[in-house]
Amino acid sequence: MAGKKLDRTNARTALEVVRESPTIALITIAPAVVVFGVVWWLVNFWAALLLVVIFGIAAVATGKLR
Numbered sequence: 001m002a003g004k005k006l007d008r009t010n011a012r013t014a015l016e017v018v019r020e021s022p023t024i025a026l027i028t029i030a031p032a033v034v035v036f037g038v039v040w041w042l043v044n045f046w047a048a049l050l051l052v053v054i055f056g057i058a059a060v061a062t063g064k065l066r
Contacts, residue, residue, distance in 0.1 A: 035051075
């Protein structure tokens with residue numbers, strides 16, 4: 001794959017998939033929301049937000065985020 005940019009065709013295709021089957025999007029994001037909520041409940045909001053930022057930086061640094 002030459003470049004990781006999302007062009008209009010791929011963006012529209014992704015939106016169509018989510019529109020046709022929102023369950024796929026829900027299943028994909030649900031674990032992250034649950035972890036965020038549990039950390040918020042156990043510690044506090046700022047710790048949960050810090051965890052999101054750390055995981056985001058780690059995902060970008062390792063190249064797993066596309």
